[in-house]
Amino acid sequence: MKKKVRSYIINIVALVLLYSLAMYLIGNGTIGRYYMGIILTAGISVVMAVSLNLTTGILGQLALGHAGFMAVGAYAAALFTIHIGTEPQAIFPISLLVGGLVAAVFGLVIGVPALRLKGDYLAIITLGFGEVIRILITNLEFTGGARTLRGIPRVTTFSYVFVMVVLVVAVMFTLGRSRHGRAILSIREDEVAAEASGIPTTYYKIFAFTLSAFFAGMAGGLFAHYVGVLDPKNFGFIRSIDYLVMVVLGGMGSITGAVGAAIVLTALPELLRGFSDYRMLVYSVMLILMMLFRPSGLLGTKEFSLTALIDWVLRRKPEAEIEAVEAEQVFATRHKPALLEARDLGIQFGGLKALDSFELTIEPGEIVGLIGPNGAGKTTVFNLLTNVYVPTFGSIELEGKSVVGLPTHEITQVGIARTFQNIRLFKNLSVLDNVKIAYHNQMQTTPVEGTFRLPRHWREERLANARARELLHVFGMGEMAAKDAKNLPYGQQRKLEIARALATNPKLLLLDEPAAGMNPTETQELMDTIRLIRDSFGVAILLIEHDMRLVMGICERLVVLDYGQIIATGTPDEVRSNPKVIGAYLGA
């Protein structure tokens, strides 16, 4: 808390100083119209780059139509100012807001269908939308079309741009470090795991995309009222690429990186004016070289921190973030008797029945093993239970309520959590954040509360930190909270995935080959952990495992699958002596 307050003070003082200095230099004429023009353009680029960074860097979705949103915002804001007619100075903030909102509506309309696609396909569809927007503007009457929209009052001033830049960057930081920001980040890291951790990924993708469009629209408004003339040709594909280059060059996901790159790349062509004919040649060569030698961008995913810089200059050790852990019983509540019942469950892929007539009942607190040879359909059961696949027939009920057809994140919310056969952690996030993401649904902070850091944000963050640390401690990983998940040893990664699943507060935990790749010591530890989970958290466990020592050692009941059919059920001893099981494993 103290550290945060100090950091706030440092940044606010720095901003006030920067603003005063700029105003002084403008006042005495050092910054004339030429430098002012570059500063304003750079500021608008910063807003564009930072907003695109939300979609591309933080959400991890490549978008090639960002200039389209800028265009929508620019035209909306400009037309609003022109049609209101009077007092352009006074209504300018409203115009900007109008620009942002109209762009956000476009973002929503485009995002809902487009965000179902991933990777390059999303990139291409956004490119398509960007071009359609440009063609629309060119051909519509009220936008002025190719004749350009003229006579826009030129009311964009340094103060507006400065405030806007500060506002957008601040929102990115505060919102980005709330539960909503973590949810967005988790989608970039691993969408399937995010969904399994209870994050409504579709909602957050659209949320981030729309917010990004909103800021692009505001930037468009600033731009329109800066140049005073809007030409649809200036919002083409190339413009979108310009902003994308800023994001990538700054370091995908790094907000300060985007700020830096936007400033450098806006200033660069101006600085290169001396090279006249060779200007764009030099620019393109520099672009290629920068990418070749620094493919992850200037800052990578890191952020520039003024506080950290001051600490470094003063050789002051950063204060460890010690937060009072409220003496609150973590996971105090025991669940009501949980009961999973799957009846006649099956799924068909084409002509192949991957699973047929599957029956399973799990009593509260029970540890059940699901075994069978490779390809028997074990993971398919997990995928059906968490609705990664939709069952062709049959029913699944948790505590008497059907969960068939619920989105995966809702299944997680009602109490079924899972891990994955091939570990799916949020690799570039800290161990602590991995766990905190899973608390998402147990927190209520709204985006507004998160952005403005209202009391509930702090209260819930403290609680989530405390709980996450406590949980990590239980797993013997308390020391590793600050490390990136990708840097953990394999066994620890498996444990972290289990801890993350547990943090969603499940009634039933599905573990997919938790001991895969572990050495005997690690497996032994794991067995203790699984028992501990059941005993202290009262969670029922269904696990898939090939390690028979583990299965026989901790499972109370086993279900054996072969070719999508149950061939045996019973206690470990019963199953061990069942001839069908022996046959299936030995291939007889």
Added chain:
Amino acid sequence: MTFVNQIINGLHVGSIYALIALGYTMVYGIVKLINFAHGDIIMVGSYTAMVIMTELTGLPLWVGLLIAMLAAMLVCTTFGVVIERVAYKPLRNTQRIAALITAIGVSLLLQNIAQLIFSPNSLPFPVAIRVPPVAIGEMTISFITLLTITVSVLLMLGLQAFVHKTKIGKAMRAVSEDRDAAQLMGINVSTTISVTFAIGSALAAMGAVLYSTAYPIIIPTMGAMPGLKAFIAAVLGGIGVLPGAMLGGFLMGVAESLTNGYISSQWGDAVVFGILIVVLLVKPSGILGRRTSEKV
């Protein structure tokens, strides 16, 4: 008759889109890179052919055109391979977007070099083919149109055979399926990728000559538009799938032509992008694309 004419117009543009789209699709299939510089390779091909044809004034234009095409293929192939080696290969194992930005840089670089050498002015492309239109019944089809469509279809069939029948073609398919596994099977991945770029660029060179013969004006930024359209054609048909590129190209050309002819010539491009959006939403992997789902 107008309708049939519009379809033929569409097939003509479409076959050029298709030829360029093949290059996009091959490169995407093997290195998953949207090669934004591909359009500029067309520009390089056109300028090369133009220079050669202007120099070789003594020969009959037919011969000149053939030599020009071979020269363009040679130059474009060299460009393609060198660009891959210098600009893309070092980034093969980093995030894909870095290579994408590099491709954009290469595209800008090629345009600006061309502008320095040839000035930004448009230049005429010498006409090599002066054959009267071919009459089929009541209709007349220009010879260039027939030639372009025929050559693209033949090239497409040849390429399909190459990829499926030859050893290097099989290696290309293997690398595009799984680069690591292909390497373990003893396939030289770097060579295979180079060959892919070489073939893609050679096709672009042919596309360039056919394109410039049909639209005989060249300018340093000429590659951008056909590049973008061809790329969309590739996505439409299913990126990474050769017959898809062909289908996408023809479809785009015909759609464009029919929109310009019957709906409104202002909205031709909007319709093209609209079709792209609809197709992607209905079948994200494109018309002939394979649906790949992530294994959980």
Added chain:
Amino acid sequence: MKNRKFFAIIIAVALTITMLAPAALADTIKIGGLAPLTGPVAQYGIAVQEGVDLYIELLNARGGINGSLVEMVWEDERGDVTEAVNAFNKLVEQDKVVAIIGSVTSGPSLAVGDQAVEIGIPIITASSTAFDVTYNKPNYFRTCFLDPFQASTMANFARDEFGAQKVAVIYDNSNDYSLGLAESFRAQAEANGQDVVAYEAGAGGNVDFKAQLTNIAAQEPEVLYVAFYYTEAALVVAQAAEVGLDVKFLGGDGISGIENVISDVALLENSFFYSDHFASDATTEAVVDFIADFTAKYGRAPTIVFSATAYDAALVLCEAIEAAGATDFDAVVEAMKNTNTEGVTGKLTFDENNNPTKSAFIMTFVDGNQTFVKQQDP
């Protein structure tokens, strides 16, 4: 941190470059040139640059303006409004130019127009035909004529020369020059009682107009007004032949130069008629000298007509400075308003909106050369 250091270095470099820039010599008059010298519309920008540079070179060879040499400072704006504003600001503030020639396309010209009015600097464009560029801008002039005049001239020409009753138009809906020409032509044709049987658009950057031309051919017009620049127009002419469209082609000043880019000049012979700023085959001294001087300097004849209007823009500006005997903005603007001189493109005077009142020359091609047909006075 690296980022900061990098940034600091860049700022330092920028400041050094600025400070090292040589101070203006007292006996040199600096004029700013604003044009797209790279990017998609660079060819028009460079044509303007060549025309202006030619005039300035000849002027300096003659001893400049009252003994002061004129120095041109060119800035590239790539056809982008933001860059145009930046370049304009640089010229005004860093280079302290006394007047500006530019810009070339309408968007950038309009964007710098507002700024120019604020400070009152004399500015003259050689190629922006949009009405608003000079309207209500007391210090903004142009040497090219406006769209309505040349388009309606051609509509009348179609009626008088060919008795054309059925006319068609093809234009670029993403280009305001083209839109302006097309609309003015249509309006005049309708006023003349001619039937506009087809009005087809082709988006900028496209090269295939066969679909539109097939439609036009189906309507069997007698003339086709090609509201394009010469590059697209050359493609239109070639493709019209392919789809079997047999008409007389008409066009505006952007057509000049088509004979250099069309692959088959024969297609133009006595079939393409366009309005131009001067008759390049005229035997008047101004035109003959211009073409000779241009060819001497650049090794080829001017390809784009804007070279001529740009030459005249430089002429108007320099003569105004000479007449004003000073370089202060108001005096030069006043002198420009009173311009009455003979340029390459004819007699130049300005109306109340700073537009030139000058004749249009209808040209065609004979044996691949531009050939004068008719003069149309305003």
